[in-house]
Amino acid sequence: MINKLALTLFLLSFSQIYSQDLIVDKASYKALYNLTYLRDSTNLQKKSEEKMLLLVGKKYSLFQSENNRFNDSVKANLVNQFNNKKIDAQTGVNMALTQNKYTLFDFKIIKSNTEHIVIDKIFSDKFYYKEQQNLNWVITDETKQINSYLCQKATTSYAGRSYIAWFSNSIPIADGPYKFAGLPGLIIEMYDTRFHYHFEMLSLEQKTDYFSFDLAKIQKTSKVEFFNALANLKKDIIGQLEQRGFSFDESNTIQIKRTIKNNRNNQIELQID
Template structure:
C-alpha cells in the first residue's frame, strides 16, 4: 500500500520547485449515468487547477458559465447557468494534506452543501508501466466508493493529485477508470495559468452553507432520492412561490415531482456507487 505520510517530504520538495506557479490540467471525463442505456455515453471536459495552497476540480462548462454570470451580475444583468453542464459539483483539496471536500448546489435552491471526505486513499502500486502520450506512467489500483479503479500516474508531474477525489499517488494521475469502464478520466492538456484564473466561487457568496461529514451526507442523499421534490413542495405550500390558484399550484407540484423522480431514476450509476446502496 502507498500512504501519503511517507511522501510528505518529497511533496514539499517538489512544491518548492514549483512554488508560485499555478497549473491547469484538462481531463476528458466519459461516463454512463444510466446503466439501462449503456450506449449513451456523456463526455465532458473537466479542469483541475492547482497552486501551492489548493486544487479545484470542476467542469470546464461550469467554470465558463459561472464566470459569465459573475461578470454579468456586476453589470446588473441576470444570466441563467448553462443547461448543458452534466457535472455540477466541485471538488476542493487543500494543500499540503489534501483535505478533500465536495461542494454542490444540486440538491437545494436554498443551500450549498460542503461535504468533507476523510477516507484514506490506500493505493496498491504495481510494477507495470506504459507510456501515455508524452508521459511515462506507472499502474496503481484502489477500491474506492464501491468501485475498483485502475490508475496510471506519472512522477514527471510532481503533484499528488488527480481528477475527482483521487489523490496521494507519487505523481499526477494521467488516466483512471473503474473496472467496468463506466467512468473514465483521461488527461488531455497541461498549461500554466495565473492565480487569478483559478476558480473562486464568488457567484453565490450570499448562499447559505450546510457543512456535512460523509455520514451526514449519505443520510441526506438517501432521503433526497426518496423524495427529490420535498424542498420545492414545502416552498410551494408555504406560499414562497406564487400561484394564481390552488389548482395551478397542485398541477405544478405534480409536474415538478414527476420530472425530478424521473431524473433520479435515470441517475443510477453514480461515480460513488456505494451511495446508492440501501
C-alpha cells in the same frame, strides 16, 4: 446572559473569519480531463461525456466540471456588475440564463494534503462536507506510454468501486481527477474496473487562475446526510431538467427521457466508505 450570548456570537464570527473557512488560492496549472461515464448502468451502449478541470494551486487544488466553472465565473462577473450598478437584476438573470452551459456535475472538490472539502448542490441549495483523504494506493511496475508520458499503473478502491490509475512521475503534481490524489505524479488516465467512469487527461496547461470559497456562506453538512438528501430527490430529476428549459429532439424524446431518468442510477460513489 445577553452578554454571554453576544460574546459567544462574537467569538463564533471571529473564529469563522479567521478559521480555514475562507479558502483562497492561485492556480498555476490547469489539467483538463474528459470524463466518459455511464449514466445508466442498464444501458451499456450509451456513454455520456463531460469535461472536468483540475486547477493546481499552491496549497489547494480544485476539481470541477469545466462548464460548472464557466457558469460560476459568469455568475460571479454578473453579480459584480450588479453590485457596481452596471446592470439591473433582470438583465443579470437573463444574461446568466443565456450563457449558462449544460452540466450534470455541480460539485467542486477542494483538495488539500489532509482532507477534501466537497461543495455540492441539491437544486439551488449549496452544501459542503469534509472528507478525509485516506486512499490506499497499490503501485505496480506495469507501465504504458500515453502520448509523451510514461505512465505507471496504480490501483485503489473507493466508494464501492475498484480503480486503475495511470500516473506519470514526470509531472510532480500528486493529484488527479475527482477525489483521487496522493500518487507521486499526476494521474493521466483513470477508470473503474467496470469501465463505468473513465477519466482521460486531455491537456495540461500553464494557467493562472484564482479560486476562492467562503465556506461560512455555505450550509455545512456531513457526507452521509448529503447523500441521503440526494437519494430522496432522484425521482423528480427529469421534470426539473425540462423545467430548466432543456428541450429534446421530438423523435428521440422518449429515449432521452429514459436515459435522463436513469441518469443517477449509476453515480460514481456507490456507497459511503
